[in-house]
Amino acid sequence: MKDIPPQNKSFWSLFPGNALQIQCYQCEEMKHNDCSTPEYIVNCTVNVQDMCQKEVLVKPDGIHYRKSCASSGACLIASSGYQQFCTGRLNSVCISCCNTPLCNGSKRKRPVPSAATSNLQTNQPLILFLLALKLLLLP
Numbered sequence: 001m002k003d004i005p006p007q008n009k010s011f012w013s014l015f016p017g018n019a020l021q022i023q024c025y026q027c028e029e030m031k032h033n034d035c036s037t038p039e040y041i042v043n044c045t046v047n048v049q050d051m052c053q054k055e056v057l058v059k060p061d062g063i064h065y066r067k068s069c070a071s072s073g074a075c076l077i078a079s080s081g082y083q084q085f086c087t088g089r090l091n092s093v094c095i096s097c098c099n100t101p102l103c104n105g106s107k108r109k110r111p112v113p114s115a116a117t118s119n120l121q122t123n124q125p126l127i128l129f130l131l132a133l134k135l136l137l138l139p
Contacts, residue, residue, distance in 0.1 A: 021047075022049070022050060022052065022099065022101055023042065024044055024053075024069045024103075025040045025104050026042040027040050027065065027066065027067050029064050029066060030065045030066075031062050031065070032063075033065055036067075042069060044069030049069035049070055051070050051071065052070070052100075052104035053075045053095065054067050054095070054098075054104040055067075055094070056093070057093050058092040059090075068104075072097070078095050079096060
């Protein structure tokens, strides 16, 4: 797989006989979740690091993030071990594990519905009434 560009390696890892490799975001002590951008993407160690890990630390100066590749065993042990410290308050530490590419990035924001969608949902009872009326008036 040396000739395959890094962005295509995850595609080839889906085929039997090829080593499994996941990509994760990796950074240390970043504030404001800044490291969920392309320059922080790393290829994890083949067949060893099969998960992405995300640590959220609440410190006096704000929320800090650590993101990395991890082995499933180590990540799951760490996340369960720190569960009691995951309070969201000062000095809180939350560790989460996931196993899909780049899953330790920032959460996607929900899309804001467009005006057309909002109007359609608001007028839905009126539209249904008019359709029912039209069906009643048909010969």
